[in-house]
Amino acid sequence: MTRPDPYSARARRVLAATGLVALAALAAGCASPTGGGAASNAASTGSSVKIGIITAESGPYAPYGEEYLAGLKAGLSYLSNGTDVIDGHKVQLVIDDDADSPATAVADAKDLIGQGVDMIGGTVDSAIALQVAAVAAQNKVLYIAGPAAVDSLDGLNRYTFRSGRESYQDIATAGTFVGDLTGKKVVVLAQDSEFGTANVAGVKAVLGGQGASVSSVLVPLSATDFTPFTAKILAAKPDLLFVAWAGTNATQMWTTLNQQGVLSATKVVTGLANTATYPATGPAGSKIEFLAHYFPGAGGGNAYEAAMTKTVTESGGTVDLFTPDGFTAMQMFAHALEASPTDVSAMIKALEGWSFAGVEGQYTVRAADHALLQPEFEAKLTGSGTSWIPQLVKAVDPNTIAPPVPATPAWSTSGS
Structure with missing residues (x-):
């Protein structure tokens, strides 16, 4: 583009x-x-x-x-x-x-x-x-x-x-419902961007801190063929695939993951994006566990x-x-x-x-x-074809997913 x-x-x-x-x-x-x-x-x-x-x-x-x-x-x-x-x-x-x-x-x-x-x-x-x-x-x-x-x-x-x-809160939310990760393999599929690398760091900090071995598959923002990346995921044989994605090529990504059997080979967790992306998951929608920043009605x-x-x-x-x-x-x-x-x-x-x-x-x-500090949510998608509706599984308390508190704010020493 x-x-x-x-x-x-x-x-x-x-x-x-x-x-x-x-x-x-x-x-x-x-x-x-x-x-x-x-x-x-x-x-x-x-x-x-x-x-x-x-x-x-x-x-x-x-x-x-x-x-x-x-x-x-x-x-x-x-x-x-x-x-x-x-x-x-x-x-x-x-x-x-x-x-x-x-x-x-x-x-x-x-x-x-x-x-x-x-x-x-x-x-x-x-x-x-x-x-x-x-x-x-x-x-x-x-x-x-x-x-x-x-x-x-x-x-x-x-x-x-x-x-x-922030990304930490997203990852911490996933950490509240993926179960015991001690000794498990986690692969992060993300775009090679500030957003993507922040998610990789977050998964290593949060899920890695729970005993998981975390690696990543980073995809260029311009990518249209995702087959090589799905091959890397399957070769890693992860117990959990964490997908962090934002942009216009989500449809191709989810289609490839589904076609190559990734969604049936491992447990998949990702963020619930905006409404227009729901149909993009296709049959994958019911196979994914969603962490949600917001959807209508999420806050009760x-x-x-x-x-x-x-x-x-x-x-x-x-x-x-x-x-x-x-x-x-x-x-x-x-x-x-x-x-x-x-x-x-x-x-x-x-x-x-x-x-x-x-x-x-x-x-x-x-x-x-x-x-x-704010709540996030666990959700699932129900529906078919082009009609999918998010449903609340549970709300996650803000303090449960709060980022670590710094010992000293950066500006206390920099003056800025």
Whole structure:
């Protein structure tokens, strides 16, 4: 795939989310991220706060970027009671397309900071998130990463937080339902990318820590023929195959695994991706155990999920895997904004240690490294043909899958 020119591809626009549906039933204060009615003094200042959002609107991860943005806008509508005003400040989302290009994202981040944005959020790609985080730290701007799952965002610098889950939490979730792994062989099938290698490291840390022998089969992002890789898996004779995948070639991958007999030769665990991928598993769907970051109803249903779903649906969209990441990001932005619209130190202090209810359940921003502790889920797919439905097997407690706590935050010695 040829990537577009990073500048001609940029689809910058300023959104005040004026077309979003107001949630009248939530207008009595429960819309506040802290439970106090964030929009109650809407006319008190008249000031404007810009939040720069960098995410994929084109490129291979565009569908994930769309989900994130839908959740972000729904969160703004919910938290402001449809006014786009939070704690007396008119919130504007300045959205840039990173086109899945680190160079474009870095240029966007610098440009947004030059425009005077008060906070930055977003991006689906882990490699991009790491680079944007570095720019944010250099310029002392708050950054809340989106669906990017790379573990090393934790403790990277004091300005960086995240609104989604991380790879460690995915692997730890699988570790709660794969049984005793002492002496077992585990093979990780993943793409040769930041996301893929992070998953390999996570499996070695978590499942390897439970006594498994862990190896990996890494596949180039551009691969279309997966037969050579399935041969390596079969030759290894694993007791467990952990598949970590994100992108547009999942159909070919699952088809090959099924045709080559991998799914019947070993136990397969993978993450439940967005809804469009369910049919891609084909007959493999019923043979896989899924760890799930989110699917509709996973959190048992609550006011946050109901509000998000209502707004996204009435705006013509569909709630999916990363929609909650956008909604959660807006909760975090709003909480930071309530501390101060301009003082980044006050924003950071407000977010550190903050525990709050959201779409998936209870979240906690760990003060030590800014990891976002949150529940994940075990699920199964039921159905056939093009119709598959995820069903909850169990919810996994956030503390059970929490990443290790660092002895000392990185910024305590680096000063950044």
